[in-house]
Amino acid sequence: MTDTQVVTAAEPILSYLTDMDGVLVHEDHLVPGADKFLAELRANETPFLVLTNNSIRTPRDLQARLRHTGLDIPESAIWTSALATATFLDEQRPGGTAYVVGESGLTTALHEIGYVLTDSDPDYVVLGETRTYSFEAITTAIRLVERGARFIATNPDPTGPSRDGSLPATGSVAALITRATGREPYYVGKPNPLMMRSALRRIGAHSQSTVMIGDRMDTDVVAGLEAGLRTILVTSGISSRESVEQFPYRPTMVVDSVADLVGSTPNPFT
Incomplete structure (x- = not known):
């Protein structure tokens, strides 16, 4: 209807x-x-x-997931917040550096635009989604933002689904970093x-x-x-x-x- x-x-x-x-x-x-x-x-x-x-998976990973459900979609027809974030950063500061909290979907997208991933005075702290947020990684992100790294997040979603219920997602962890630093991220997704x-x-x-x-x-x-x-x-x-x-x-x-x-x-x- x-x-x-x-x-x-x-x-x-x-x-x-x-x-x-x-x-x-x-x-x-x-x-x-x-x-x-x-x-x-x-x-x-x-x-x-x-x-x-979702910034966890690469388009190739998502293609395989969708094929398993019965949908045959080419990689080229899949657009993630990680790819959108990489495109944005490439336009803003080509060849830059970033400290990334995230998984392969995000790190691969940034590598493909020529970004160097580092925890040594990066241009950006880029926060994405991950199945297991590391307290150590979040602490590093907070300290880098405090020192002047620009704060980017792939999306503002506060929770993600799992078989056992909701999981904290990018928006919730971004709120934690914001509360600690006073700096709001720029959300791309x-x-x-x-x-x-x-x-x-x-x-x-x-x-x-x-x-x-x-x-x-x-x-x-x-x-x-x-x-x-x-x-x-x-x-x-x-x-x-x-x-x-x-x-x-x-x-x-x-x-x-x-x-x-x-x-x-x-x-x-x-």
């Missing part, structure tokens, strides 16, 4: 950005219809990019529209002709809206139809899942 606002823009839909968890997969299981939706985009030769705020814009550049797309599909009003929808995209909220993840009314902005369309979009691409608003 769909709930569509009046769409005043007559621009055709030429490309898609879509969140991963809650939209295409849910706890390592395929969201029913996600495979058919992506197959339809391919059949229509519609460019798309899968986005995730959603809901920063910067991640949307870097994703658009990745596939050569324009905001006016691109749709953002997500399951969270407070990250996916607001990031898409602020980047000038039309947005579709799916209720197969975090946000519900009822929760939409709690926000001062609305998605262009609300559907139960991406399965509801099958047969309506490339333009579900017509």
Whole structure:
């Protein structure tokens, strides 16, 4: 079932950005219809990019994870907050140095842009997500920020999921460092529209002709809206139809899942 606002823009839909968890997969299981939706985009030769705020895995690792669920998505169609952060740093300070708290998804992205990872007077402290935050690493990050390193975080998500319940994520650890240093990080990932814009550049797309599909009003929808995209909220993840009314902005369309979009691409608003 769909709930569509009046769409005043007559621009055709030429490309898609879509969140991963809650939209295409849910706890390592395929969201029913996600495979058919992506197959339809391919059949229509519609460019798309899968986005995730999780910075732990490289695109190759994520490709393998998605293939295990039944989705065959190329590495080139996966855009992480780690890649967006690396792109941002490469534009801001090419060939710089960073002290990283994170895993291979983040360290690999920074190595690929030519950054040197060091704890000796780095240009940046870059905080990402990791399964096991080290107290020693966090202490080092605090001291480096106190000494003048610029503070960057891949995303503001406070918690992440696990089989046993919530885990502290990048936003929570960033808050700890901020409380200790008085320095706020610059968050690159959603809901920063910067991640949307870097994703658009990745596939050569324009905001006016691109749709953002997500399951969270407070990250996916607001990031898409602020980047000038039309947005579709799916209720197969975090946000519900009822929760939409709690926000001062609305998605262009609300559907139960991406399965509801099958047969309506490339333009579900017509």
